[in-house]
Amino acid sequence: MAVSLSIIIVSYNVRYFLEQCLLSVRRAAKGIATEVIVVDNASDDDTCSFLPSRFPEVQFIASGANLGFAKACNLGCRQASGNYILYLNPDTLLAEDSLHQVLHFIQATPDAGAVGVHMIDGSGRYLPESKRGLPTALTSLFKLCGLARCFPHSRVFGRYYLGHLSPQQSHAVEVLAGAFMLLPRAVHEKVGGFDDAFFMYGEDIDLSYRILQAGYRNYYFAGTTIIHFKGESTRRNTARHVHTFYRAMDVFVRKHYHGLNAVLLRSAIWCRAAALLAAGVVVRKRCARQPSTDLPIAVYAHANSFAIIAGTYQQQGIAVIRLGQLAEARMLAPGQLLVLSTCCLTLQQYMQWIQTQPAGRPYLFYQPGSTALIGSARAQQNGLVWPLQPTANPSSTPFGIVN
CATH class of the missing domain: 1.20.5 (Single alpha-helices involved in coiled-coils or other helix-helix interfaces)
Incomplete structure (x- = not known):
């Protein structure tokens, strides 16, 4: 069968994020002739020994060195055979309809050179880099000097993130994010892939610009949403x-x-x-991959659970809305975490729900078949990933951790 879609993912020491991503891709790709290619940039977290047996349908390429994002994407693309190329970050989660929706859109839009989508972070906040303007001299200066932040919806000062365009509607835009960028193979072959001169960051702006120069248009598509755990799979602010x-x-x-x-x-x-x-804004932050021993927490993940939502227990009650069937709950002391396990959710339903919650709420996320919880830095204090260990009663509670 001819491959319709090639998905290229570059990973570097993010095996648990990548596991979550591949689980979501597996569901989203149902009914589409898809090949998934993961290029691992010499991770030291056992990505290439841990994940291939769990995802036999995925082609893993060990680069042997940290090539950077652009060069690794190009390496993966040389192995791709699909009519469409999707560059996808490893710390993303696709909704069940994401691939079908975006493929339908690009096939119905003849002048589309590339398509990006509506992205939110793990706590449900819209990510403004989902759509951007070209960094012209004035646009860049407005961003660098802070005017874009002061006037985010201005057509003039807020042009870097195109704040005057509603994120709830699809638009022709200038720059798309490399976290999710879909291109027809014909366009990709005409403009070339990412420029190897960019090790990380900026390569998506450059490719978007070259697509425009070739006479195509870039589109922001609001018809589907993905989660991008932005900044939570890399050490930022260093x-x-x-x-x-x-x-x-x-x-x-x-x-x-x-x-x-x-x-x-x-x-x-x-x-x-x-x-x-x-100014001292940049500090080296600890990003430990193990849970903090300073924060007691009990977590239970059932086999049919889809997401685990974490919130704080306050004097006035529980700061978490009950979602779906409550499977397990453990209330700790006031101010500590309460963890609810929810059942029978699709990723699309979860994304819709999380966007209705107050910004910045601590959260934990779990998918059936995954071996770790993904959480916000605030939820986990000094870590973003909690590996799960088998419990004594795997029939009812297959995984759990208790500190």
């Missing part, structure tokens, strides 16, 4: 992260801008990076 991010912006400017605009933009980029470091 000196290394700042250097990598702003170096990528510098590469883009040197490639596409010239003269005074280039000088001004490059100066603004490195002044911004220096200001972050000098």
Whole structure:
């Protein structure tokens, strides 16, 4: 059978996030002739020994070194044979209808060079990088100096994230996020893949720009939602992260801008990076992969559970809305976590629900078949992943952890 869709995922030390992602891809790809290619950038978390047996339908490529995002994507794409290419981050979750919806949209839109989707983070907040404008000199300066943040919905000052365009409606936009970027193979072959000069960050802006230059349009599609655990699978706010991010912006400017605009933009980029470091905003944060022993917590995950929602117990009651059939609950002391296990949910239903919750609420997430809980930094204090261990009574409670 001819492959319709090739999904390229690059991973680096995110095996539990990748496991969750592949489980969601498996469901979303039903009814579509799909191949999934994972390029692992020399992870030291046993990704290539742990996951292949759990996902025999996935082609795993061990790069042997950390090639960076752009070069690893290109390596995976050379093995792809689908009519459409989807670049997908490993810390994403697709709704059951995501692939069907976005393929239908791009097939019905002849001038589409690439399509991105409505993205939310793990706590349900809309991610503004789902749609962006080109970083022109003025747009970039407005963002770097903070005017874009002060006037996020302005057509002039907020153009970096196109804040004047409703995220609830589909639009032709200029820049899409590399976390989810779908291209027809014909377009990909015409414009080329990602530029290897970008190690990480900026490569999606560059590719989006080249698609526009080739005469196509980029579309933000609001008809489906995905979760992107943005910033929770990598160590951000470190000196290394700042250097990598702003170096990528510098590469883009040197490639596409010239003269005074280039000088001004490059100066603004490195002044911004220096200001972050000098102000002490950038600190090396611990990102331990084990649960904190300082926070007692009881977690129960049933085989037919789909999600685990965590909230805080306050004097006035429970700060978590009951969702679905309550399977297990353990109430701890006031201010500590209460964990509810919910049943019979689809990912699409979960995404709809989480967007109705107050921003910043602690959360934990679980899928049937996965071997870890994914949570917010606030929920887990100093960790984002909790591996699950078999319990004494696997028939009723197959996995659980108790600290």
